[in-house]
Amino acid sequence: MKEIKAFVKPNRIQRIIEALTDNGFKSMTLSQAEGTGAFKAKGAKPSLDFHVTNSPVVKLELVCQNEEAQSAIDIILKNGKTLDPGDGIIYLSEIEDAFQIKTEESLKQFKI
Numbered sequence: 001m002k003e004i005k006a007f008v009k010p011n012r013i014q015r016i017i018e019a020l021t022d023n024g025f026k027s028m029t030l031s032q033a034e035g036t037g038a039f040k041a042k043g044a045k046p047s048l049d050f051h052v053t054n055s056p057v058v059k060l061e062l063v064c065q066n067e068e069a070q071s072a073i074d075i076i077l078k079n080g081k082t083l084d085p086g087d088g089i090i091y092l093s094e095i096e097d098a099f100q101i102k103t104e105e106s107l108k109q110f111k112i
Contacts, residue, residue, distance in 0.1 A: 001097070001098065002063070002064055002094065003062070003063050003095045004060075004063075004064070004076070004090060004092055005059060005060070005061050005090070005093070006076045007033065007059050007088045008076070009087060010056050010057070012087075016076055016080055017030075019078070020062070020075055024068075025064065025068075025075075027063075030058055030059070031058070031059040031061075032056070032057075033057045035056075035057040036055075063098060076090055
């Protein structure tokens with residue numbers, strides 16, 4: 001299994017979620033975050049929580065089977081891209097296994 005973490009612009013997240021859902025990716029986690037990468041968004045301001053300048057981002061996390069990962073990445077790339085710099089970044093990691101708490105079953109063999 002693979003874990004995808006994508007940090008994207010807030011104004012692109014709805015489009016990304018809809019495209020992922022339309023293509024069978026139903027389970028994902030979203031978090032509001034502050035980015036401090038090389039690109040500073042127009043309107044970036046000092047963070048209230050940290051001593052840095054921040055740009056708002058949304059972190060999208062999803063876990064999928066190995067053969068589905070490239071499709072999910074392509075969907076995020078296509079729907080997250082704008083004409084402006086600083087569209088975000090995607091990380092891909094290996095997941096050894098996942099377990100459903102209710103049933104205690106491994107999800108390794110199931111489509112997540």
